[in-house]
């Protein structure tokens with residue numbers, strides 16, 4: 001099911017797209033948490049279940065990004081992220097499955113169990129992994145690795161920006177917003193008064209806000225920032241919104257030109273804590289509550305922070321009389337057992353410290 005193509009059939013011909021996700025993802029009411037809070041309804045959009053092998057929010061973006069890579073007849077895809085990037089892993093899993101080589105250009109982040117697991121899984125999947133100590137080294141690395149690829153393949157790799165948050169990637173969440181509204185129409189949930197979602201590189205939150213605006217729905221997206229402000233800020237949100245709107249209009253002139261919804265997309269800066277990937281106490285508490293009450297696994301880098309914002313807004317009485325929706329962006333599909341015994345020494349040397357005691361500061365998880 002693709003709600004965007006249903007609404008604008010012309011887009012189906014014009015926008016390359018590879019179906020990867022099982023859509024629509026379920027919406028569930030979390031009564032065990034809701035009853036203890038002064039609000040009218042608490043729902044979760046289960047994008048942790050976007051696909052059977054590996055879910056999470058990146059699958060929706062990759063439907064359009066890999067579609068574009070295929071249209072451009074790419075051999076290799078190069079993408080970016082922190083060492084434990086869910087986006088880089090999702091790109092490896094679905095890119096390699098579709099016959100692309102996948103190159104991950106990574107930078108350090110605090111060690112955690114989820115970081116180690118993602119690294120092992122990406123390597124086992126066959127991704128080419130590189131780790132650079134800082135932005136300058138990364139930049140040189142990109143020139144070097146892309147140059148070698150160009151020489152070998154006769155063409156440069158297809159570039160997917162960090163988090164998959166280009167206009168093309170954001171289309172996945174324009175579609176997701178329309179999908180949620182179809183679930184509202186079907187009576188699965190009342191129209192939410194607020195959607196809380198983690199904001200890393202903004203493709204998810206901007207795509208959602210654009211989709212709601214496109215449908216003329218007033219559904220404020222509360223985008224809880226979990227990355228540094230150079231990646232997630234109001235100006236970037238505005239630019240990505242306009243680029244995504246322009247991409248849609250270029251493909252189908254039935255798509256209206258939309259004004260950036262000032263109240264439809266609110267960036268929240270108060271849950272970031274000490275840094276990207278550094279867990280906070282409220283983040284741990286929110287993660288624990290969701291696990292114990294609903295059996296849904298969150299983590300401390302993204303979803304714990306976003307759900308903490310919802311919980312604390314509710315506890316402070318700011319959601320009285322309202323229906324809140326938490327958009328779960330984290331993969332909850334279990335990793336294959338073999339990952340537990342996969343030897344980290346098969347990874348390039350620069351990654352070994354993540355698995356050794358002398359490695360980067362570790363989050364307790």
Ligand SMILES: *Cc1c(COP(=O)(O)O)cnc(C)c1O
Nearest residue numbers: 086163200201202203204302329
């Ligand atoms: C990448 C990611 C996000 C952030 O999505 P953006 O579109 O980059 O803002 C949120 N949650 C999880 C679990 C992610 O992996």
